[in-house]
Amino acid sequence: MQNRRQFLKKAGITTAAAGSATLAAPYVRAQSPIRWRLQTYAGPALAEHVIKPAIDAFNKAANGEMEIELYFADQLVPTGELFRAMQNGTIDAVQSDDDSMAAPVDVSVFGGYFPFATRYSLDVPALFYKHGLAEIWQEAYGEVENVTWLSAGAWDPCHFNTKDPINSLADLEGKRVFTFPTAGRFLSRFGVVPVTLPWEDVEVAVQTGELDGIAWSGITEDYTVGWADVTPYFLTNNICGAWIGHFFANTERWNEVPEHLQELFRLATDSSHYYRQHWYWAGEADLRVNGEKMQLTTIPDEEWETVEAEAEKFWDEIAAEGGRRESVVKILRDYRELMRKAGPPYRYG
The missing domain is CATH 3.40.190.170 (Bacterial extracellular solute-binding protein, family 7)
Structure with a gap:
């Protein structure tokens, strides 16, 4: 039995090249990890x-x-x-x-x-x-x-959280907003002034007046990261359903x-x-109903439809650049039409 144990111990550390009867070398925990x-x-x-x-x-x-x-x-x-x-x-x-x-x-x-x-x-x-x-x-x-x-x-989803209430598209005019590059490029069509800052500076920038609001997240993140403490209004309309x-x-x-x-x-x-x-x-549902830090505002549907119509033009401009961009826009449009035909709960209206 002792000889058998010695054989197994030696076999376990011998390379496979030593012979077909050799056991594979096990991972040794003491090795430096990746x-x-x-x-x-x-x-x-x-x-x-x-x-x-x-x-x-x-x-x-x-x-x-x-x-x-x-x-x-x-x-x-x-x-x-x-x-x-x-x-x-x-x-x-x-x-x-x-x-x-x-x-x-x-x-x-x-x-x-x-x-x-x-x-x-x-x-x-x-x-x-x-x-x-x-x-x-x-x-x-x-x-x-x-x-x-x-x-x-x-x-x-991408909503606005702001220092002042947003009840119409006119309320967005001139607002300095922290957001993503492409989102900012689109929102500038409605008078929004996109601002780029290091993430950790955003809350202070709202407090000092450098920013009027944020279009970077949904309400879950507003509460999680502390923005709900400095932006008391949350716009229920969003420009995209998911990042x-x-x-x-x-x-x-x-x-x-x-x-x-x-x-x-x-x-x-x-x-x-x-x-x-x-x-x-x-989080998005719970904090809309039970959150106590932010007041909800909404731009009326008939006015918000102009934003969605402008997005169609934006898609056309991106697709016109050709190549993979055209292919992606086609997939997005085909998918949207499929969801519309499928009806609730995939798409309503």
Whole structure:
């Protein structure tokens, strides 16, 4: 028995090349784990929901083989520099939308909030994994050196939270608003003045008068990150039903990760996408009804229809740029028509 134990011990640390009877070398926990640095677009309070649970779960399940260090918005690099920092290896992975991190791909305009592209959060995974957007994103990022697109998911809808009440389109005129690049480009058609600031400076900018409001989230985030304390009004109309965000990795670092850990990371990102589906959905309804910090206002439907009509023109302008942008707009339009034909609960009216 002692000899058998000695044989098994020796066999377990012998390489496979030594012979067909050799046992595979087991993973040794004492080996140095793979270490990644991942930066999210989200500040600390928001990251507690949109990514931290998934990364904590990954680190636990990786069982010492890999460890991901999570960094928050602008903590290592400004959000607008996330793409380049990941590409050159300063950070290993990113959670963000294409738009705000200035991804050099033609589909980046659809990241974040593309006006009226979605009605509900479930539209995002449906569009990517049943209607062809995933293949388009894979193709686009496949042309970019050293960055791998991993997955897409939905966040919250895009509403206005403001210092003064918004009851008509005229009330938006001249308002200085923190928002995303493409959303700001669209909203400027209605007199909104888009402002770009580091995420952590937004609350103070509202207090000092540098900003009149924010068009960056739904009401769940307003309460979670503290904006509800400085913007007492919430506009129930939204310009998009869900933010489109993604997980990305530096390609060289991704390829160094064993296949089983790659699969574990994908499962963790799916967990993050799933958590947000119910967290936002529940929060948006509950805080509209039970939240005590923000007063709800609404622009009448007949007036808001002019905003939706302007979005059609915006879509046409983007599609006219050709290539993948034209293909994405066609998918969005085909999907919207399918949802309309399906009727409630997919689309009402």
